[in-house]
Amino acid sequence: MNDIHIKQLENRLINSSPINNSYKKLEQKNFEEILGRAQRKNDEIKFSKHAITRMNTRDIALSNEEMDRLKYGFNKAEEKGVKDALILMGDKAFIASIKNKTIITTVNKEQLRNNVFTNIDGAVIV
16 A cells, blocks of 8 residues: 555656646647648648649749738638639740649740630639
8 A cells, every 4th residue: 555655656646746837848848840831731732743844844933922912822722622623824835733732834924815724623813
């Protein structure tokens, strides 16, 4: 019986020690930090290898403002339940997998004319 009380006392001392409490806070902070990074990463737009190649060959560059507009377009399409979208932004167009947060391909103003876009279920103009 005394062994049980001693063990309980030891556990209370260990659990209430400042070292253990700071370790728990550190664990919680690390988890929150990792979770925050994971959530931010999920908000990032990815570009497929094909899209990057098209952007390079067609001299398409995106400013920070345009990236923000693209994210806005993704969010709008997602709100409406769109899976694959055509996102029009000025003289640029993007075919995007909304679910995967990935740009599949890009088109500049020269390729926009007389072009047919297939396999999309929505369009967003930003």
